Amino acid sequence: MKNAPYSVEERFVRYVQIDTTADPDSSSFPSSEKQKDLSRLLVKELKALGIEDAEADQWGYVYATIPATSSKENIPTICFCSHMDTAPDCSGTNVKPIIHRNYTGAPIILPDDSTQVITTEKHAYLKEKIGDDLITASGLTLLGADDKAGVAIIMDLAEQLMRKKEIPHGKIRILFTPDEEVGRGVEQLDMERLGADFGYTLDSGELGAIEDESFSADAMTFVISGVSAHPGYAKGKMVHAMKVASAFIDALPKDEWSPESTKDREGFVHPTAISGGLEEVTVSFIIRDHITAKLEEYETRLEEILKEVIARFPGASYTSKVTEQYRNMKEIIKEVPFVTDYAIEAMKNAGITPKPTIIRGGTDGSRMSFMGLPCPNIFTGEMAIHSRHEYVSVQDMQKAVDTLVELVQIWEKHS
Structure with a gap:
């Protein structure tokens, strides 16, 4: 089933212009109050899609439900999660996203600082993106693809599923978190309120990446x-x-x-x-x-x-x-390997070659796995993260949406 037209590009461009930089020196939660600016916008947009229970709590977490369309009983409730904050390693204030249509492979000179040049020599993955539409910042800030690409992908999925009720799936929970970049993303998370059985974070990079093993x-x-x-x-x-x-x-x-x-x-x-x-x-x-x-x-x-x-x-x-x-999420996910297997199956159904990958780091999913929600990590296209060279392919984000649409149907099929 064709999922276009996509809203992921338009959403992403808007979201990255909202400053949500986390503050590692703050003891408050969230560490920066401005993260709630995006929380409030996402709740408003989810309600506009017809998701009536969308809400942001006092900590800035966003919870929402896409109701089941399948008549099957006992379909596990699946959560899709991305974090709203951006890394403090590089400025996230006044981000100016630039779309580079039909990328040719030539160096990309960022206009607000001409010393910032994105090249295939420095970023090998770009060689695979020739012909894609790339989004960068202007040279003075990071872009915020980590993880607003994930946020935009989940929001596009919500739009797809709310518009196409003929797609069979069980109950889906949406979760957007603050403060992942300072290691506190699930510090105030209410797992009972979330009410999901299995989950996926959207916070990985290259097309096809599926990660179910992280650092401890x-x-x-x-x-x-x-x-x-x-x-x-x-x-x-x-x-x-x-x-x-x-x-x-x-x-x-x-x-x-x-x-x-x-x-x-x-x-x-x-x-x-x-x-x-x-x-x-x-x-x-x-x-x-x-x-x-x-x-x-x-x-x-x-x-x-x-x-x-x-x-x-x-x-x-x-x-x-x-x-x-x-701790390493693999310690939990190895007991329920089908969670990863279903994501791989979804990618194949969407015409994507899966790339099982280990994380030299962690995600919110690392901690949520040990909180009772086994939670691998799926690609978004975000690359060169935490730097002024950060970029994302529009087509990668669209293919992530396709993957999620397939994935919810696979969970329904296997239930």
Whole structure:
């Protein structure tokens, strides 16, 4: 069944112009109040489609139901989820989306900063997108395809299904979340209110990507204490915490165990922040691996490195703290492999070659899987994310809509 005309392009262009940058330094939820600007708009648009129960709660989550059209009983309720916030790594203020029709493969010079040039040499996936319509920002901001491409795709799906009641499917729940980019996307999520059995996030990249394996993740923080003394009379007394911290970072392996030296299923330890002064310094790390048990090994190794450094600075001391962030969704999804299999079947039905992929990171689905909602991740076309080179193919987004239309029918067929 042909799903065009699509609304995904028009929706995407509007959504990216709403600033929803998350704030990693905020303790509020959502971390930036402006994320609710998009929440309110999405509720309004869902109601305009005839989805009467669309609502945004006090935290900014958007919930909505596409009613079942099938007469079958016991069809699982499926959730489609995307996050509304954008990454703080790059400005998301005053995004100016530009559509490049029928991309030729030539370098794309972004007009507001001509030093920002998107090329096939830097972005190999572009070679597969010749002839597509690409959307970029103007050179001063990120685009926001991560994850407003997913938001637009789900909204287009809602429009398709509300318009074409002859498409057979069970009850579908829509969920849009805030603060995914700062690791808090499901912090206030009400799973009972969501009321879904299985889910899919729309937050992956290349056409055909289906991800059901993510990193497991911890955060580890060290507080290094030195000994303060007047610098004029410090000989034999002062132990500078900043120098201890610097020696600690310098002692980390140079050609392994880091993001810049690992790939595929290789894990890493990554320092993310250092703050403090003479007397006390805090050093923060993220710990990542696809095998959860390895996190503890990494944390022990990291602490041993610090102990060796501390031994060179008599009088220095430290404390450490480990915080669980998320776990590999595969640990849950392996018990219900059909959730992934159905997505692969849907892509094939839509004429797309599936590309099973592992995530060197996490999604809201990583945590929701452990909250009772097995939740693989499906492609949107978002590429070069968290940067001023971010782009998305309109055709990739349209094919994601096609995939979801097929997917809801597959769940109905197999029920």
